[in-house]
Amino acid sequence: MDSNLVWSLYLYVFIILALCVAFYFTKKIGPTGKSNSSKDRIYESGIVNFYGGINSSINVKYYLVAIVFVIFDIEAVFMYPWAVSLRELGLYALVEMFVFMAILLVGLYYIYKKKILRWE
Numbered sequence: 531m532d533s534n535l536v537w538s539l540y541l542y543v544f545i546i547l548a549l550c551v552a553f554y555f556t557k558k559i560g561p562t563g564k565s566n567s568s569k570d571r572i573y574e575s576g577i578v579n580f581y582g583g584i585n586s587s588i589n590v591k592y593y594l595v596a597i598v599f600v601i602f603d604i605e606a607v608f609m610y611p612w613a614v615s616l617r618e619l620g621l622y623a624l625v626e627m628f629v630f631m632a633i634l635l636v637g638l639y640y641i642y643k644k645k646i647l648r649w650e
Contacts, residue, residue, distance in 0.1 A: 594646045605634055 612619070612627055641647060 591646065591649070598641060598646065601637070602634070605630075 608630070609627070612623060616623060
């Protein structure tokens with residue numbers, strides 16, 4: 531066998547053993563207290579959960595607005611390097627960016643028609 535393969539096998543076995551030892555000592559050293567109602571309660575920055583239990587539903591509009599924000603934020607990330615190097619890229623890059631913007635505008639129109647951006 532190749533010596534690099536043997537050393538890789540030794541390293542793999544060493545990592546597995548080190549992980550097993552780390553998990554064992556974490557289990558042994560870690561806290562083992564009994565749970566009670568104050569420990570089981572959800573705590574987030576000192577704010578009491580007004581929305582109900584852990585299985586309570588949250589309006590989907592929050593997620594949709596976050597996804598739309600991420601999409602248009604990525605658009606801005608793509609547009610900045612294009613704007614900086616537009617002179618070197620030429621007319622072809624200008625046309626491609628207009629196609630990219632048109633696709634995003636179609637997506638924005640779709641979002642508007644689905645009434646995702648309406649906050650009621």
